[in-house]
Amino acid sequence: MFKKWKEKWKVSWLQFVLIICTFACGGSLCGFVGRKLLSFTSLEKGLIYFIVYIITMSILWPFCVLLISIPLGQFTFFRNYLQRMANRMTRKVNTTRRIAIFASGAGSNAAKIIEHLQKNQHIQVSLIVCNKPEAGVLNIAKANNIETLLIEKEIFFRGDAYVNTLKAKHIDFIVLAGFLWKVPAALIQAYPNKIINIHPALLPKYGGKGMYGNFVHEAVVASGDIESGITIHYVNENFDEGKHIFQVSCAVSKDDTPDMVAAKIHQLEHQHFPKVIEEVVLATE
Ligand code: GAR
Secondary structure (H helix, E strand, O other), X not given: OHHHHHHHHOOOHHHHHHHHHHHHHHHHHHXXXXXXXXXXXXXXXXXXXXXXXXXXXXHHHHHHHHHHHOOXXXXXXXXXXXXXXXXXXXXXXXXXXXXXXXXXXXXXHHHHHHHHHOOOOOEEEEEEEEOOOOOOHHHHHHHOOOEEEEOOHHHHHHOOOOHHHHHHOOOOEEEEXXXXXXXXHHHHHHOOOOEEEEEOOOOOOOOOOOOOHXXXXXXXXXXXXXXXXXEEEEOOOOOOOOOEEEEEEEEOOOOOOHHHHHHHHHHHHHHHHHHHHHHHHHHOO
């Protein structure tokens, strides 16, 4: 459990311990101050006292934790932590994040993402963007009543990269799920840190131009690597070079064919990609 939190917060073990100490000391200080404040009132211990105590604690807690975080050197972490908490609580509770999935292929990932996000009322897959009229993902969009946008190379690379169209459709976030064109600068600038991609290998290995789908698995098998995996990352202007968000590996045995590796990778993608998207989208302003 601790390891999970440490990874979630992206901190060292030392910082993790200091954060836990801050939580503990901040909580105790909050309890102490809360009780002291209530002692100045004439409230008898009972339901009303309890309710007022809870409200007082909720108001005091962020201040106490921030105060304790200063001597423990964790002020920046807690400032960001409280900011994220506040954003989550005040986040336009009624606002739905609208995401567009860009895909060029069969769309098995798109299908899993749609299925998973149907359970989240704050995120909606609003658009499927595709560059191939015969791509299977278009049928998935149709089956799920999701609007589609078939894009043209000329507009994508030399026009406005469909920024105006996406903005007009109120798209907040873009997910590349088997989309093979390079994303132009205009789109990246219009959606800073709001475009993520999945790559079917453990980047930085087996990435770059021409490395997609089965070419990746063939390269893994040809190299005799004993593992492969998936990388979910932000998209920048270079193929597969954006900041990593998530990686998970799987074993590759010497008898595995590229198709067998592909099956293992798809399983990992389907298991993790929808959940990672959900987390990243909700954590994005
Ligand atoms: C996925 O394995 C994805 O990682 C890969 O294309 C496949 C699409 O499958 N993407 C890349 O290779 C990008 N470089 P799907 O259409 O069944 O979701």
